[in-house]
Amino acid sequence: MGTRDGLNWPRVQALAARERADYVARHPASQALAAQAAQHLLFGVPMHWMNDWSTPFALTVNEASGAHFTDADGLQYADFCLGDTGAMFGHAPAPVAAAIARQATRGYTAMLPSNDAAPVATELARRFGLPYWQFALSASDANRFMLRWLRAATGRSKILVFNGCYHGTVDDVFVDLVDGVPTQRASLLGQVHDLTAHTVVVEFNDLDALDAALGAGDIACVLAEPVMTNVGIVLPQPGYWRAAQEIIARHGTLLVIDETHTISSGPGGYAQAHGMRPDAVVIGKPLAGGLPCAAYGMTEELARRVEHAKRSAPAGHSGIGTTLSANMFAMAAMRANLEQVMTQDAYTQMFALAQQLADGLRASIARHGLPWCVTQVGARTEFQFGLVPPQNGSAAKMLMDEELEQAIHLYLLNRGVLITPFHNMLLVCPATSEADLQRLLQAFDDCLAALV
Numbered sequence: 001m002g003t004r005d006g007l008n009w010p011r012v013q014a015l016a017a018r019e020r021a022d023y024v025a026r027h028p029a030s031q032a033l034a035a036q037a038a039q040h041l042l043f044g045v046p047m048h049w050m051n052d053w054s055t056p057f058a059l060t061v062n063e064a065s066g067a068h069f070t071d072a073d074g075l076q077y078a079d080f081c082l083g084d085t086g087a088m089f090g091h092a093p094a095p096v097a098a099a100i101a102r103q104a105t106r107g108y109t110a111m112l113p114s115n116d117a118a119p120v121a122t123e124l125a126r127r128f129g130l131p132y133w134q135f136a137l138s139a140s141d142a143n144r145f146m147l148r149w150l151r152a153a154t155g156r157s158k159i160l161v162f163n164g165c166y167h168g169t170v171d172d173v174f175v176d177l178v179d180g181v182p183t184q185r186a187s188l189l190g191q192v193h194d195l196t197a198h199t200v201v202v203e204f205n206d207l208d209a210l211d212a213a214l215g216a217g218d219i220a221c222v223l224a225e226p227v228m229t230n231v232g233i234v235l236p237q238p239g240y241w242r243a244a245q246e247i248i249a250r251h252g253t254l255l256v257i258d259e260t261h262t263i264s265s266g267p268g269g270y271a272q273a274h275g276m277r278p279d280a281v282v283i284g285k286p287l288a289g290g291l292p293c294a295a296y297g298m299t300e301e302l303a304r305r306v307e308h309a310k311r312s313a314p315a316g317h318s319g320i321g322t323t324l325s326a327n328m329f330a331m332a333a334m335r336a337n338l339e340q341v342m343t344q345d346a347y348t349q350m351f352a353l354a355q356q357l358a359d360g361l362r363a364s365i366a367r368h369g370l371p372w373c374v375t376q377v378g379a380r381t382e383f384q385f386g387l388v389p390p391q392n393g394s395a396a397k398m399l400m401d402e403e404l405e406q407a408i409h410l411y412l413l414n415r416g417v418l419i420t421p422f423h424n425m426l427l428v429c430p431a432t433s434e435a436d437l438q439r440l441l442q443a444f445d446d447c448l449a450a451l452v
């Protein structure tokens with residue numbers, strides 16, 4: 001089976017060419033701004049990967065609110081990308097906007113805790129069931145800091161990750177299994193260290209491989225998403241995490257669950273919703289409504305070990321934390337977001353919408369006889385180019401097809417619907433409306449009709 005089964009490939013290519021021409025014709029203002037930007041922005045964009053979307057040149061956003069945004073040409077979009085989770089509860093939610101406005105005249109950063117720090121930590125502890133917390137400016141940073149703490153606390157140098165994982169720009173995790181051999185990801189720029197020396201990689205859903213890899217007793221922690229979401233979605237098989245947690249604990253290894261994307265599963269993330277008991281949790285992206293902010297929490301026992309490691313170390317730089325981490329602005333936004341936006345009610349609404357979305361996608365796929373599947377993690381939905389959901393990173397990679405993805409993404413974008421680039425993820429937020437869903441489902445159905 002291939003990703004292009006059931007498709008009329010010359011039609012796909014013709015459609016992609018038509019859509020590119022259509023995009024150019026409809027976006028003169030974005031095109032003019034892209035030309036101006038090219039003079040002083042490397043690669044013509046503020047972040048080089050902003051060029052990796054399906055569009056011939058970057059789509060410039062004018063303003064974003066709730067489930068929608070408007071581009072520089074005045075066109076309106078239903079946003080199912082939502083900043084790839086950063087805006088998972090909608091753009092500029094009113095309580096966060098109000099908190100930011102309040103804080104705007106009360107100072108931004110002082111390298112001291114603000115009034116919001118203690119209530120925020122109390123709320124995180126309640127939600128995630130972990131008593132001790134620290135903060136960072138991004139989930140990448142939070143993961144990096146967590147690895148430092150855990151190596152220091154355990155005295156073990158190695159970590160274990162799952163093949164195909166992504167945890168942000170954390171160098172340690174960029175090791176893939178290539179024909180079964182741990183291999184540093186070739187696309188990494190400027191990396192001079194041998195990452196395979198301290199990173200062990202196994203396939204997700206393979207308990208024997210996990211057990212064998214941890215056997216030497218030199219692995220500080222397993223860093224994992226509870227559901228893989230960055231190589232398409234890979235769900236844990238029934239009973240996988242129960243058995244995996246036993247194995248990890250038996251080897252004296254710690255389990256860090258990265259909930260940055262799987263916070264789509266509920267107010268306390270996937271681990272809380274599914275009765276997991278990780279030693280530590282990392283969360284970023286939507287935590288402060290999309291403002292730069294991340295947090296990591298840990299058990300009482302781990303906190304004691306971490307504190308011991310810090311107190312026993314020579315005085316000086318720990319290598320953990322940055323000047324603006326836990327700044328007053330982020331704290332105020334996070335508090336408003338946690339207390340008033342990321343609520344159980346919001347999740348209930350999102351789950352119902354996501355279910356409707358997944359059902360609609362499945363119906364379209366079946367109607368056009370395509371061998372594709374649809375997978376859900378709470379408010380997060382993904383369609384993949386294979387009949388059955390993949391069980392590990394290698395299988396998931398086989399279902400990816402950049403050319404096909406880009407043709408579909410651009411077709412949808414030209415009809416006012418944005419979905420996440422690089423794979424086929426769709427998020428709903430509390431402000432997503434029935435009309436937004438219908439717009440997406442109709443455009444998706446029309447697209448499939450044009451492709452087969």
Ligand SMILES: Cc1ncc(COP(=O)(O)O)c(C=O)c1O
Binds near residue numbers: 140
């Ligand atoms: C699971 C996971 N963890 C961490 C990150 C890093 O987040 P950020 O880029 O905000 O640092 C990402 C980014 O996509 C992610 O998917």
